[in-house]
Amino acid sequence: MRPYVYLMAAVTIDGRIASKSGYSRLSCPHDLKRLHALRAEVDAVIVGANTAIIDNPRLTVRYAAGRNPTRVLIDGALRAPTTLRIFDKTAPTIVYTTNLAPAEKINELRRLGIEVVVFPSHRVDPASVLSDLYNRGVRKVLIEGGGRTNWEFISKCLVDEVIVTVTPYVFGSGVSLVEGEGFKDIEEMPFNLKLLGVKLCECGKEVVVKYAVECKKVDTKYNRLEN
Numbered sequence: 001m002r003p004y005v006y007l008m009a010a011v012t013i014d015g016r017i018a019s020k021s022g023y024s025r026l027s028c029p030h031d032l033k034r035l036h037a038l039r040a041e042v043d044a045v046i047v048g049a050n051t052a053i054i055d056n057p058r059l060t061v062r063y064a065a066g067r068n069p070t071r072v073l074i075d076g077a078l079r080a081p082t083t084l085r086i087f088d089k090t091a092p093t094i095v096y097t098t099n100l101a102p103a104e105k106i107n108e109l110r111r112l113g114i115e116v117v118v119f120p121s122h123r124v125d126p127a128s129v130l131s132d133l134y135n136r137g138v139r140k141v142l143i144e145g146g147g148r149t150n151w152e153f154i155s156k157c158l159v160d161e162v163i164v165t166v167t168p169y170v171f172g173s174g175v176s177l178v179e180g181e182g183f184k185d186i187e188e189m190p191f192n193l194k195l196l197g198v199k200l201c202e203c204g205k206e207v208v209v210k211y212a213v214e215c216k217k218v219d220t221k222y223n224r225l226e227n
């Protein structure tokens, strides 16, 4: 079994979540409230190593009422410095890494009270991350990027809902909402996106678009929960 999975991000009108320099503060304060309200609703928030290193996020609930989710870092080579905010004591953190991770770094994180799960391969398997989180009691997950991490989950149909806020900016290059090997055409997409809603942000400048991810083929290997 796996938890229900949301993917949320703010994009420029050319679909970027970050500029070529890593700048990513796109959301207005109203959109940040929406993000924090969703954080409060889920049990865990997942980010990839680049997001953790570049943004040094807290991943806590500050602009809405509610409790902090468990923070989850996917970091194959365990590059994230142990001084990052996600390793502070404000919320529990679980790290998923691989046999590429230096043993000393794993031990250092464990000494800080961080749960470290090591996959016996060079890659973290996203479906196994979700089923491990489910076994720990996690029923709702929010994926907060970046692009590569979004690809890892959505390309395998491991996302149930995508919430994208389109902001009035253009970067021209940088990191796209989803960054991976890619699909050659719409037929190759393993899912359809069903529009759930469109809302003009309270700021009057951003548009929030919600899609349900409907897998073309339900793969029992991933034990996908029916919505």
Ligand SMILES: NC(=O)C1=CN([C@@H]2O[C@H](COP(=O)(O)OP(=O)(O)OC[C@H]3O[C@@H](n4cnc5c(N)ncnc54)[C@H](O)[C@@H]3O)[C@@H](O)[C@H]2O)C=CC1
Residues within 6 Å of the ligand: 008, 009, 010, 011, 016, 017, 018, 022, 023, 024, 025, 026, 047, 048, 049, 050, 051, 052, 054, 055, 074, 075, 076, 077, 122, 123, 124, 125, 126, 144, 145, 146, 147, 148, 149, 150, 152, 175, 179
């Ligand atoms: N505007 C927005 O809403 C958001 C913007 N961002 C931006 O996205 C940018 C980072 O995005 P990306 O470069 O695409 O990186 P990312 O944050 O997705 O991290 C990619 C890294 O995570 C690790 N990783 C992910 N999946 C893995 C797997 N299955 N196995 C092993 N390791 C794995 C690897 O180290 C990989 O290099 C940052 O600049 C950040 O600011 C991030 C989140 C939201």
Ligand SMILES: Nc1nc(O)c(N)c(N[C@@H]2O[C@H](COP(=O)(O)O)[C@@H](O)[C@H]2O)n1
Residues within 6 Å of the ligand: 008, 009, 010, 024, 025, 026, 027, 035, 047, 051, 052, 055, 056, 057, 058, 059, 060, 144, 145
């Ligand atoms: N939804 C959304 N909109 C943006 O404009 C963003 N930049 C992000 N970024 C995500 O939020 C993290 C920062 O969280 P804290 O404020 O430090 O708690 C960042 O790392 C991305 O995951 N998301």
